[in-house]
Amino acid sequence: MGAGATKPPPVAAESGRIDPALRRLTFTLIIGALAVIFDTTIMSVAINSLAGQLHTSLATTQWVTTAYLLALAATMPAVGWAQSVLGGKRLWIAGLGMFLVGSLLCAAAWNVQSLIAFRVVQGIGGGTMMVLMFTLVMQAAEGRSIGRVMSLITVPTALGPIIGPVIGGALLHLGDWRWIFLFNVPFCVVGGYLARRDLPDDGPRPGAPATRARLDAVGLLLLSPGIAAILYGLTQLSGSEGGLAGPRVALPLLAGLALLVGYVLRALRLGADALLDIRLFRHRAVAASSALVFLTGAALYGSMLLLPLYWQQVRGESALGAALLLIPTGVGALLSRALAGRCMDRFGARPVAVAAFVLTFAATVPFGFVTASTSNTALMAVLFVRGVGLGAAMIAIMGAGFVGLEREEIPAAAGISRVAQQVGGSMGVAVLVVILQRASAGARTPAALAAGFGEAFWWSAAFTAAAVPLCLLLPGRPGSSAQAEDSAPAEQPSEV
Incomplete structure (x- = not known):
């Protein structure tokens, strides 16, 4: 097949066996997704060591994880719209590229504040990839053999708890904390190459009539900050003396719930034009x-x-x-x-x-x-x-x-x-x-x-x-x- 030809999207076989093209697409996505999964599970055992090596408190270092989770969750609702604009292949490569850039920036961080900021870049890329991976595979499967397809696509989730913490412990024991983020680089590079080669080009064609979906900007400003505020409130629960009633917890939770209620009312009115069709x-x-x-x-x-x-x-x-x-x-x-x-x-x-x-x-x-x-x-x-x-x-x-x-x-x-x-x-x-x-x-x-x-x-x-x-x-x-x-x-x- 020529370099400029468009590959047809793979489909699941009618017999219940997964089509080889669908297996190849899933494998391509898994390679890139392993960077995100390993990064998350490696960090689960690294926070305590990071606090010592960065000479800061555990409460401050915890924001290395919190900032990542907030960016991850705030990005996820907009992935469907972004896919309609760029196409799945372009968006996947862009998300993978952003995660790679975020990893390199994290490895170059000079203090805990810069590390926290660069984790936000990682979170935006990771949030895009984790939603898009399921979307692309399920669209290619076309409703067939969903169980077998899920058993393939959950490989990163299964491998993460096995290998991630062990890798994190070994990296911290043998080397500098920066290797936690440099470890992501090979997966991003190989994953990007495979994506460019194997993913079907489903983006807009040059000269084709514009079918670009409109971004529900108001919905994005309601839903993403609402989710982020709720997650922030929950992460503050452990340090709040008043529990749920403490201002550090109650205020972001109430603000987040108010934003989500506003989004629900808007989404019910917009229907399929909403950011996420509830x-x-x-x-x-x-x-x-x-x-x-x-x-x-x-x-x-x-x-x-x-x-x-x-x-x-x-x-x-x-x-x-x-x-x-x-x-x-x-x-x-x-x-x-x-x-x-x-x-x-x-x-x-x-x-x-x-x-x-x-x-x-x-x-x-x-x-x-x-x-x-x-x-x-x-x-x-x-x-x-x-x-x-x-x-x-x-x-x-x-x-x-x-x-x-x-x-x-x-x-x-x-x-x-x-x-x-x-x-x-x-x-x-x-x-x-x-x-x-x-x-x-x-x-x-x-x-x-x-x-x-x-x-x-x-x-x-x-x-x-x-x-x-x-x-x-x-x-x-x-x-x-x-x-x-x-x-x-x-x-x-x-x-x-």
Whole structure:
């Protein structure tokens, strides 16, 4: 094929097997996405070391993560519009390029303030990529073999918890903190080359009639700052003496909620012309999937915070030692992908999600009884089971959110899903940190500190338990009338 020829978009095979072109597209996106996933998981074990190497307080260094999350969440709602203007290929390369520039700037930062500013650049690129990856793959799959497709596209999410913390611990142990960001460079460079070669050119053609979508600028000014304000309020919860009533928490939360209410009223009036079409919540599958992604984000990111802290503060492990003990979670998630994808395509998202969340809950309960001398071998075995459950749950619930949608609805659905996961993760971290601080206040011995962690783990289990009844709202067996009813808008008759 000539250099100027346009490659047709890949589609999933009718037989249930994934088309080789779709596999190639997914692999191309995964290579670039690994930079974002690894960066996030590496930073989870690096904050404490960064504070020491940058000679600043832990509270200030925490903004290295907070600024990134705020930029990530504020960018996500506008990705669908940007794709309609630039096309998926151009936008992916632009997002990857921005993440590369942000990584290089972070590696060149001269103090913590400049590092925080450059993390915003990274967050804009990362937020663009994480929404667009799901959009491009789901549009190419055209509703076929969603379970198998999700098992492929969630590879970065599964690999991140396995490799990221270990890499972060090793880099901090052996070298300078700047290598945390330089580590992203090869993935960005190779990912950009593959994207230029393999992604179909779906952008506007020179001389073609203008079909550019209008940017809902007012909606952007309501939705993105609203999400960012809520995330900021949640991140301040751990340092607020008044809890939710403290001004550092209450003011941004109330401002964020007010902006979101304003956006909802505007979006209901604009319909499909809104920045994110919230009418998609009329699809029961989209509404249930978003709620479950929110709860799963809380359970996943909350535990990613608690587990390394438990091993470092109670058991005296180093950052690298704690990271190695977390590997079973990622291994379990990685191994469950293929089976969960096949089961979802055969039986539907509902039974897979119910079984996955029950398994995750059962594997979280033992941490409620954790002590300062609990066997690490036993805990690692439980983490493996928990990883199996979480991995299967993410495939089922994220895939279910795209069932029954038209191609043009997929970008908005992807944006809603990623925002729900981001806000849920921030809420889970904030709530569990506050619970841990209050439960372990005044603890002077490892045993007393372990009891505080046990109470926080019970709350993590509660997040998982709350998800089980919601799973019953997900689509049933593919091709059945039950699935048609589940995925159809509430006010429209289902089509068989």
